[in-house]
Amino acid sequence: MAKRIVVLGLGRIGGAIAKILNSHPDYDVTGADIDPNAVAHFSDQFTTKLLANSSPDIRDYNDLLAGQDAVISALTFNDNPYVAQAALANGCSYFDLTEDVRCTQAIKEIALAAAPGQVFMPQCGLAPGFIGILGYSFRSYFDRLDSLKLRVGALPEYPSNQMMYNLTWSTEGLINEYANPCESIKNHIQTLTEPLEGCEVFSISGVEYEAFNTSGGLANLCYSLDGKLRELTYKTIRYPGHCKLMKFLFHDLRLGEEGKRRDMLMEIFESSVATTMQDLVLISVVATGYVDEKLRQCSRTFLLRHTAEQSAIQISTASAVVTTVDLILNSTEQRQGFVEQETLDIEDFLANEFAKSYRDAELSI
Template sequence: MKVLLLGAGHIGQTIARLLQGSGDYQVTVVDRSERALQALGVPGVKTQVVQTEDRAQLATVMKGQDVVVNALPYHLAIPSAHTALECGCHYFDLTEDVAATKEIMRISEGAKTAFMPQCGLAPGFIGIVAHHLAKGFDTLHDVKMRVGALPAFPTNALKYNLTWSVDGLINEYCHPCEAIHDGRTISALPLEGLEHFSLDGVEYEAFNTSGGLGTLCETLDGRVKNLDYKTVRYPGHRDLMMFLLGDLQLKSDQEALKSIMRRSMPTTMQDVVLVFVTVSGMKNGSLVQEVFARKIFAEREGQAISAIQITTAAGICAAVDLFREGKLPQKGFIRQEQVSLPDFLANRFGKAYQQSRQVESIG
């Protein structure tokens, strides 16, 4: 299967390595940065410098490809998906942007090819887990989804290092958050809904951020009383972000905030991804709660790979692989919750989650 991978950043590098290394995919990677393409170092992968904001250039490289895998910043999701539709390619991406997902859902109506956005960690794997647990209940009360990509050794006041896209990070802190409260779909404010919890003796905080629910609000509408998604950080992070975005009014000058963070906040390959889902409701006449909680750590042996690289790349590679195997719809819009959790965890790429340390797991 011919795959065109858009983006040669940290996540793109890992995607290319996984897909090309499997032997079932012929991968071509395009990026506007020649340096990023030269850094790939994946045997057998073709590369080409392309201005990824230019739809005409994208169309040229998409023609003849079977699948487009988009690992570009979220604001390029809509033009990339439109171009894939025009070129007759199946389309997969990692976007957490709600508006982009709704537009991709719209253009996929009646399409002869498949469109599957939100294939990363959150949205992505977290929705697959939540839906799998929810299916086992007669009546659903609460579905709580919590995810954090955190530095293993925080040292600054924010207790945070850059582990993924700054654009995506700020985007999810600034846009309204979908949720279901008392059976009704609502729009919640980002950075609100602060809560604290501990896991393995470590204290965490969690708060509203946008995009993590994917399409679960629509899928579980009318079936669940309360449904929400929150990002996990170390205590104190949220208050400082509210100061930056609100008090200093950097929400209205996001480029300045991104520039500050890129300049002053180091990236790290030593991170940990926390996945924590709780579902409660009625089963056989009893009120029951089920929990899925795991930690995925960076790989330090051989080539260093961060936990966020592992989890994000595994999510989208597993989606493409399950699609190739015919275990997903072959046209139209595909929701993350249409993925079977057992199929995902049994997949050669999805096993990255299975091999993680299970804090508390379902059978």
């Protein structure tokens, strides 16, 4: 019997998730959005519902989630705790794409009351998401893990402005990552670091990049790897020069402060920075550890490119979410409540039929 699944939010990422699931006979998809145009766009492909255009705390998700096996929220992080609460009440499993740490903590609390077999897995997708599964897998490479450097970037393939950047996904999520404290492990101790700091320069396949601290990419890794390694960092990859300009906006002009200043910055970005579908997603994990008491290093790198129909960020995020959901819903292992995505086996992930884009993207360097 096909599994019934609701996708909330039919924007670029949510729409891509729903289309992938709908193409498979094992899933019966319902998509929902507050935008009537988005609902109409997909209405001839799968069942669609128009959500009330009201604040998330009074929006009723219960009728939509009744009798469903799972819900995937591609809404903003502010909406997600309300969706998770409705999922709990209706006995369906919950997945989302949030990078917001406070949102995830709220969902962890909700998940404490989950029924047997009901899973709550926030922060799926690319980063957080696939990068956590990949990073956690390096434990098996060593007798003793020493450090993990996780680096991810969604970049324009043809940058043409001084920022060397175009908008490829959620502007609100981007500002959140650049402005909020960043979790890490330093000298075996969990700590918070400042965003836009720790800028480093490196090259892959002859192309130079920079990477700097951003928030949210580690998901639960700081907790699942606590006491198991000396250093854990997550940084966002950009082209050189981008970090310096962001520091001017976020720090010198103080546009990263919560409230009206962030709203102003979001308006500036969305009115002045072009979006692009011609992008690439670069994923790199470099690990060091001890084998027979000798320090070793190894790494894995993935480069996903856009197609004529989809951007790389759509492909990488949507396929990662669908792969994760498919692995969880079809697992023989009985899970309950909050589940750490990094407990998924990386080779099982890459072997899944929905993960072809990742299998094809791994670089030999």
